[in-house]
Amino acid sequence: MKKVLIDCDPGIDDALALALAAGSQDALDVVGVTTVGGNVDLPLTTANALALREFLDLGDVPVTPGSAGALLRHTVRADHVHGATGLGGVVLPAPERGVSEGHAVDFIVDSLRAAPGEITLVAVGPLTNLALAVRKEPRVVEWARDLVIMGGSYTRGNHNPAAEFNMLADPEAAAIVFEAGWTVKMMGLDVTLSAVVTSSVLDRMWPLGRLADLLVPAAQSYKPVTADDGPAIHDACAVAYVLDPSLFTCVPAVVNVETAGLYTRGMTVTDFEVGDRRANALVATSLDVKRFWDLVMAAYERLAARLG
Numbered sequence: 001m002k003k004v005l006i007d008c009d010p011g012i013d014d015a016l017a018l019a020l021a022a023g024s025q026d027a028l029d030v031v032g033v034t035t036v037g038g039n040v041d042l043p044l045t046t047a048n049a050l051a052l053r054e055f056l057d058l059g060d061v062p063v064t065p066g067s068a069g070a071l072l073r074h075t076v077r078a079d080h081v082h083g084a085t086g087l088g089g090v091v092l093p094a095p096e097r098g099v100s101e102g103h104a105v106d107f108i109v110d111s112l113r114a115a116p117g118e119i120t121l122v123a124v125g126p127l128t129n130l131a132l133a134v135r136k137e138p139r140v141v142e143w144a145r146d147l148v149i150m151g152g153s154y155t156r157g158n159h160n161p162a163a164e165f166n167m168l169a170d171p172e173a174a175a176i177v178f179e180a181g182w183t184v185k186m187m188g189l190d191v192t193l194s195a196v197v198t199s200s201v202l203d204r205m206w207p208l209g210r211l212a213d214l215l216v217p218a219a220q221s222y223k224p225v226t227a228d229d230g231p232a233i234h235d236a237c238a239v240a241y242v243l244d245p246s247l248f249t250c251v252p253a254v255v256n257v258e259t260a261g262l263y264t265r266g267m268t269v270t271d272f273e274v275g276d277r278r279a280n281a282l283v284a285t286s287l288d289v290k291r292f293w294d295l296v297m298a299a300y301e302r303l304a305a306r307l308g
């Protein structure tokens, strides 16, 4: 059983990542969910996380809100992609329980301190909370069992040609995280764009009862990768990596995050020619798409059986 702490900005694909975690309780122990402003503002990402916790039967996993905005930069949002609520066309029952006391950064630091070497951090939004945790307590780098992010790209961005959204939303935070001393497992657009909800995948989601009430409208309202294809569930790749790293081919690299470029701010400048430097990242370069969907759909089917 792997302990995971998921920092997210729900977000349609964040929701599908949380569903993957919820359907994988035989392998994952979700010790907490922390939220950050990203796709939409923090009150909405947090409200969505609370609703998802109950809808996905995540039990009493604490939900703790964190940073509303980036460390330095003006706010960048993706409500044009995730919709005004952040969950596209998905409507979930209003949550009955609220957030935990305190701030996400303290929750992250305190959780890692209490269980050194046990918890994998999974970050699928802007990295503001993680950067502040590193600044508050640098030993989190030693205490974390692993750090897996959905973010970046060694080819091209999505919010603009240079930058992927999570990195662009807070480039200074991303730079702090990549320079902190751990080895970031980077699930970038290079692989996540192949995690597409094709029509045949969508056909497998329809029969999943109450869970289909999330999966299908989420997939239908998320921006497709190409005109004749479906959307990519980027964030689920980070959870999938924790569940089965063999789904991915990963290559050591030195990754630097551009923070000054007028046109390249947020770019993850990835150098696979590591030489005698320390690789600060393990960058995913390929994904076994068939095995990915086998794993994801098996988890969704287990969860659907629980939800009815």
Ligand code: RIB
Binding pocket: 009, 011, 012, 013, 014, 038, 039, 078, 124, 125, 126, 150, 158, 164, 165, 166, 234, 235
């Ligand atoms: O670029 C994709 C990432 O940006 C995903 O995490 C999505 O939720 C958005 O936050």
Ligand code: CA
Binding pocket: 008, 009, 010, 011, 013, 014, 038, 039, 124, 125, 235
């Ligand atoms: Ca996200």
